[in-house]
Amino acid sequence: MDIEREYDKLYRYCRRRLGSREQAEDVTQEAFARYFAGGPPGEGRALRWLYVTARNLCADEYRRRKPEPLPPDLPAPDTSLEDLALRQALARLTAEEQELILMRYVNQERVSAVAAATGMSRFAVYRRTAAALEKLRRALEEDEP
Amino acid sequence: MRKKELKARLAALAVPGPDLARKRAFLRALPPAPVSHLRLILGQAGYIRPLTWAVSAGVFALALGLGRMFPADAVWVASALTPFAAMTAAAETGRSARHGMEELELAARFGLRSVALARMGALGLAHLILLILLAAESGGGFFRTGVYILTPYLAADLLGLAAVRRLRGREGLYAAAGAAALTAGLCVGLHSARAYTPDNFRWWLLALVLAAALTGREYLKTIRKTEELSWSL
Numbered sequence: 001m002d003i004e005r006e007y008d009k010l011y012r013y014c015r016r017r018l019g020s021r022e023q024a025e026d027v028t029q030e031a032f033a034r035y036f037a038g039g040p041p042g043e044g045r046a047l048r049w050l051y052v053t054a055r056n057l058c059a060d061e062y063r064r065r066k067p068e069p070l071p072p073d074l075p076a077p078d079t080s081l082e083d084l085a086l087r088q089a090l091a092r093l094t095a096e097e098q099e100l101i102l103m104r105y106v107n108q109e110r111v112s113a114v115a116a117a118t119g120m121s122r123f124a125v126y127r128r129t130a131a132a133l134e135k136l137r138r139a140l141e142e143d144e145p
Numbered sequence: 146m147r148k149k150e151l152k153a154r155l156a157a158l159a160v161p162g163p164d165l166a167r168k169r170a171f172l173r174a175l176p177p178a179p180v181s182h183l184r185l186i187l188g189q190a191g192y193i194r195p196l197t198w199a200v201s202a203g204v205f206a207l208a209l210g211l212g213r214m215f216p217a218d219a220v221w222v223a224s225a226l227t228p229f230a231a232m233t234a235a236a237e238t239g240r241s242a243r244h245g246m247e248e249l250e251l252a253a254r255f256g257l258r259s260v261a262l263a264r265m266g267a268l269g270l271a272h273l274i275l276l277i278l279l280a281a282e283s284g285g286g287f288f289r290t291g292v293y294i295l296t297p298y299l300a301a302d303l304l305g306l307a308a309v310r311r312l313r314g315r316e317g318l319y320a321a322a323g324a325a326a327l328t329a330g331l332c333v334g335l336h337s338a339r340a341y342t343p344d345n346f347r348w349w350l351l352a353l354v355l356a357a358a359l360t361g362r363e364y365l366k367t368i369r370k371t372e373e374l375s376w377s378l
Binding site (some may be wrong): 003004007008011012017021024025028029032033042077082083086101102105106108131133134137139 | 148151152155158160162163164176211
């Protein structure tokens with residue numbers, strides 16, 4: 001497991017759920033700390049374990065503190081027009097659709113990991129991700145001049 | 146826009162990441178990632194010397210080859226050759242001491258005890274598979290042949306382990322080789338005395354149980370020795 005890469009992915013997942021950068025970092029670190037403290041499953045299921053732990057920690061955090069509204073991520077100065085259009089189209093999706101797209105195509109996670117993290121069945125993940133992708137594609141086409 | 150193109154754009158989308166300094170400080174403070182038992186065994190199998198694997202494979206190949214050439218003698222020949230495979234397993238346990246690496250390995254990520262156990266496990270598993278194959282190929286009934294083959298293997302392993310535990314450096318290795326040769330010679334003697342017969346099978350069974358119990362005890366002593374080493378550090 002590439003810890004640095006997985007840390008970034010988990011952080012992005014938590015950030016999407018919690019909104020706050022600090023809270024997302026705290027939860028990411030807590031999930032990793034629990035993983036390293038022992039008791040994780042076999043090697044192949046480590047990522048799923050981390051996602052499920054992070055999801056539960058996010059839920060705890062959500063209950064404990066008032067969640068901050070997710071601020072729009074300011075694009076970097078060198079962001080291309082295509083990326084800007086993609087971000088705008090993404091923002092039009094529902095929170096669940098955004099999460100699925102983020103996990104499946106931005107974080108490039110397997111369907112099993114997405115299913116474990118979201119609590120959906122694999123079939124539901126396939127179906128809803130495909131629908132979200134189609135919605136995103138149509139939104140982009142509508143925006144095109 | 147095609148879906149494939151859209152997926153590629155999403156994969157390349159720059160998403161804001163965590164604070165780099167905080168992330169690095171956290172990752173630096175983390176202990177090494179936990180490793181499953183199977184992964185540890187497979188990883189340690191790679192550190193077993195190629196010569197050890199080659200000798201083990203050579204012994205079993207020789208036993209199989211001779212068994213095919215002389216089917217009537219297949220069982221006792223296999224029985225007399227397996228002690229040399231056991232020698233490699235015993236010698237592997239004393240490798241750290243032979244090269245003066247015990248203290249360093251005790252302080253490493255995987256302690257000497259885990260490493261020794263993993264290597265014993267890897268080599269023992271490989272030998273077990275080869276022994277089963279040999280017992281199936283040698284004829285004369287799988288169970289009976291298995292007992293004839295396993296008994297000298299365990300006896301040589303027992304003597305080899307005891308030698309490696311008591312004698313340091315290359316002396317232990319020579320003693321383990323001597324134990325293997327002694328066991329093989331004993332098997333030849335038993336063949337001459339017509340001991341590989343159904344009449345004597347109960348004695349073989351008794352010897353197998355005894356050898357298995359004593360070898361298990363010897364493995365425990367070897368492991369305990371590594372624990373004592375960690376206390377004396």
